[in-house]
Amino acid sequence: MTTLLEVEELSKRYGGLQALARVSLSLGEREILGLIGPNGAGKTTLFAAVSGFVRPDEGRVGFAGRNVVGLPPHAISRLGLARTFQLVQPFPRLSVAENVMVGAFARHPAPRDAHRHALDVLELTRLDALATRPAHTLSVGLRKRLELARALATQPRVLLLDEVMAGLNPTEVDETVAVVRRVRDSGVAIILIEHVMAAVMQLCDRVAVLHHGELIACGAPADIARDPAVVAAYLGEEIH
Amino acid sequence: MLRKAGLAALLGAAVAAPAVIRSEYLIGTLILIYFFAFVGQGWNVLGGYAGQFSFGHALFFGIGAYTSSLAFIKWGVSPWLGMWLGAAVAVAVSVVTGHLSFRYGLRGAYFALVMLAFAEIFRVAATNWEWVGASFGLLVPLRGNAPMLFQFAVKRWFYYVILAMLLMATAGVARLQRSRLGYEMVAVRENEAAAAALGIDAYRVKLIAMALSAGITALGGTFYAQYFSYVDPTIGFGSANSIEILLRPIIGGAGTIWGPLLGSVVLGVLGEITRGFVKAYAGLHLVLYGVILMVAVVFLPHGVMGLWRRH
Numbered sequence: 001m002t003t004l005l006e007v008e009e010l011s012k013r014y015g016g017l018q019a020l021a022r023v024s025l026s027l028g029e030r031e032i033l034g035l036i037g038p039n040g041a042g043k044t045t046l047f048a049a050v051s052g053f054v055r056p057d058e059g060r061v062g063f064a065g066r067n068v069v070g071l072p073p074h075a076i077s078r079l080g081l082a083r084t085f086q087l088v089q090p091f092p093r094l095s096v097a098e099n100v101m102v103g104a105f106a107r108h109p110a111p112r113d114a115h116r117h118a119l120d121v122l123e124l125t126r127l128d129a130l131a132t133r134p135a136h137t138l139s140v141g142l143r144k145r146l147e148l149a150r151a152l153a154t155q156p157r158v159l160l161l162d163e164v165m166a167g168l169n170p171t172e173v174d175e176t177v178a179v180v181r182r183v184r185d186s187g188v189a190i191i192l193i194e195h196v197m198a199a200v201m202q203l204c205d206r207v208a209v210l211h212h213g214e215l216i217a218c219g220a221p222a223d224i225a226r227d228p229a230v231v232a233a234y235l236g237e238e239i240h
Numbered sequence: 241m242l243r244k245a246g247l248a249a250l251l252g253a254a255v256a257a258p259a260v261i262r263s264e265y266l267i268g269t270l271i272l273i274y275f276f277a278f279v280g281q282g283w284n285v286l287g288g289y290a291g292q293f294s295f296g297h298a299l300f301f302g303i304g305a306y307t308s309s310l311a312f313i314k315w316g317v318s319p320w321l322g323m324w325l326g327a328a329v330a331v332a333v334s335v336v337t338g339h340l341s342f343r344y345g346l347r348g349a350y351f352a353l354v355m356l357a358f359a360e361i362f363r364v365a366a367t368n369w370e371w372v373g374a375s376f377g378l379l380v381p382l383r384g385n386a387p388m389l390f391q392f393a394v395k396r397w398f399y400y401v402i403l404a405m406l407l408m409a410t411a412g413v414a415r416l417q418r419s420r421l422g423y424e425m426v427a428v429r430e431n432e433a434a435a436a437a438l439g440i441d442a443y444r445v446k447l448i449a450m451a452l453s454a455g456i457t458a459l460g461g462t463f464y465a466q467y468f469s470y471v472d473p474t475i476g477f478g479s480a481n482s483i484e485i486l487l488r489p490i491i492g493g494a495g496t497i498w499g500p501l502l503g504s505v506v507l508g509v510l511g512e513i514t515r516g517f518v519k520a521y522a523g524l525h526l527v528l529y530g531v532i533l534m535v536a537v538v539f540l541p542h543g544v545m546g547l548w549r550r551h
Contacts, residue, residue: 051437077439085437091430094423102427105420106439114420154438 002029003062004189005050005081005158010059012045012213019045020056021213025191027158032180032190034204034221036197038233041210043193044086047160051083052076063158078106082156084147086163086193092136096127099135099146103153118153124186125149125179141172148179158189165196173199201225209233254403258396267395273508274402275463280488280500281409282456287486288494289413289422290449291429293348296355297485299337299362300330300454302476304461306366309378309471312389319380319390323462327455334454338447356479363477377472380465390466398467405463406501409456414497416452425449426495457485487529491536493545502544507532 005027012020019042027033035043048054050061052073060067064079071079082103091099100118101111108114122128127149130138135146144164151159161180165173177199184190194200200207201221208218211233217224224230261267283297307329308322317325337358341351367375385393392398416422427435428442435442465471475481492503507529514528540546 053433053436072441073433073436074439074441077437083437085434089431089434089437091427091434093430094426098423102423102435102440103438105423109420111418111420111423150434150438 003027004029005191006062007046007050008060008062010046010049010056010061012042012049012054012056018213020049022059023210023213023215025208025215025218027189027191029189030184030187031206032184032192032204034200034207035191035193035210036195036200036207036224037210042213043210044162045213046210047083047162047191047193051081051160077154077156080155080157081160082151082154082158083160084144084151084162084164086166088140088143088147090135090138090143090146090150092134094135095131096133096135096138096146097122097131100127100149100153103150106154121149121153124182125152126175141168144168145176145179148176148183152183152188156188158191159183160191160193162193163195164192165194165199168196177202251407258399264395267399269508269512271395271399271402271467273504274399274406274501275460275467276484276488276507277501277504278402278406278409278463279457279460279485280492280504281406281413282453282460283485284453284489284494284496284500285413285416285425285456286446286449286453288489288496288499289416289429290425290446291495292446292449293352294355294453294482294486295352296357296359296479296482297453297457298477298479298481299355299359300334300457301461301464301481301485302359302362302366302471302473303330303333303454304458305465305471305476306372306378306461307458308462309380309465310372312380313378318388319462319466320388323390323459326462327458330454330458330461331451334450335447338450342443342446342450356482359477359479359482363473366473366477373472375473377470377475378465380469380471382469390462391469398463402463402467405459410497410501417497421445421448429495483529487533489543491532491540491543493543496543496545499543499545506544 003026007023007025009022009024010020011022023046037043045054049056052068052071056069061069063081068076068079091102097118100121101114104114104117108117122131125145125148127145138146148161148164165176168176173196180190180203192204204221206219207221207224209216209224209230216229216233217227257270258267279301283294286292287294304323304326307326308319311317311322311325312319341354346354366372383389383391424440424445427440428445432442488503488507489500491506492501493499510528510532514524536543
């Protein structure tokens with residue numbers, strides 16, 4: 001399997017807090033990698049560092065044949081690495097289709113082409129019925145889906161999804177799981193930060209676990225669920 | 241279809257107006273309404289679409305007025321050419337002010353104040369510089385009816401010039417709104433981080449918005465100088481002028497095609513009414529502006545346009 005994204009020894013410190021401590025990860029083609037860990041483990045910081053929103057203190061991020069550390073976010077996005085935000089950030093006064101269109105412009109400069117591609121993405125993400133609705137009228141669940149659609153419209157090779165299922169009801173989670181799977185099948189590699197474990201177990205080829213900024217385990221979902229270090233991180237040490 | 245017919249009817253009425261209206265005073269009122277709609281459209285590109293609230297657009301207005309007037313007075317250059325020189329100088333200055341503001345991430349009130357400061361620097365410099373007329377300003381020498389020199393004996397021709405300028409600016413902004421650049425500006429306005437995540441270089445987009453905005457506003461400055469044959473540092477670069485420029489697009493609806501014109505019509509009509517009622521109290525219309533602005537900001541956050549675009 002060819003490696004699309006290679007995170008090597010990435011570190012980030014905020015004052016006395018070590019948000020990331022020499023984290024290394026790799027992502028292969030058409031792979032879905034789950035990224036889990038307790039709150040404050042450094043998952044979102046890792047996304048921010050990889051996508052250029054935060055500059056890591058040390059380490060490198062190999063993507064598209066180069067080290068992208070130091071590049072601004074828009075340049076990394078243009079290389080084919082898209083992300084969503086944990087706190088959704090739609091363009092509230094634009095319609096759903098226009099929101100996605102803004103992403104589509106990255107590969108389709110002509111407005112007509114961008115609009116057509118946006119409609120395709122809306123269909124793939126099952127948002128087509130809402131195309132003309134202003135984004136600020138959507139429910140949280142649909143906003144999360146829009147966030148995903150917009151990132152997808154940039155036609156990335158790697159997609160970083162930050163808790164796109166948090167706060168959704170079980171039906172919405174199932175829908176989103178199906179959408180993520182379709183996106184992967186269309187040829188995109190995905191890293192997924194998620195607390196909804198049922199979704200993680202269903203979707204992910206591998207799962208990586210962060211705790212206090214350190215990568216404490218990485219492997220098949222079933223093995224991770226049995227890993228003593230992971231259990232301890234979530235539930236605390238066993239009492240002897 | 242209905243929309244197109246309505247626009248055609250409005251345009252027909254605007255073109256026919258001088259033939260029907262006999263009052264020079266009324267033509268003058270319409271000229272000012274169009275004029276403020278025009279410079280408001282200039283502000284609208286940066287302040288409305290790209291969401292960068294400039295409180296110092298008099299900077300570009302003054303540069304346009306001064307450049308064309310100086311080129312005419314000192315070297316005999318026709319203001320028709322001078323207005324493009326003015327626009328070019330304004331664009332050059334805007335790239336500098338834009339770079340200094342946006343490279344260092346100034347937003348909101350900080351950006352507004354920096355723009356105000358730049359305009360003030362130019363006002364103070366113009367006031368103290370003998371070559372540009374110092375505090376007295378510049379009188380554009382009158383040559384009678386000289387269309388080639390942007391001078392007309394009857395107001396009607398100024399009316400058609402500013403109407404044509406307004407039409408072009410409005411058509412340009414309508415085109416911008418549907419273009420990639422227009423969407424990128426709105427994306428940067430609505431959420432800069434999200435825009436960056438989608439591959440948009442916010443710095444570049446804001447700088448382009450600034451340059452377009454400055455160029456349009458400067459063209460308005462030349463029109464003003466030719467129409468009144470006069471410009472001085474306060475008229476050109478003063479903060480009161482900056483406020484006049486941003487007032488109409490905000491009241492009409494910032495970031496919309498028709499907002500600047502709508503706001504200009506509303507303020508123009510209200511201004512005439514108050515002037516009629518209270519002739520004795522000079523400057524009362526400024527108090528009225530303040531009240532209207534407060535009401536608009538509190539009750540119409542998206543301007544008058546927001547009334548029928550409400551979702």
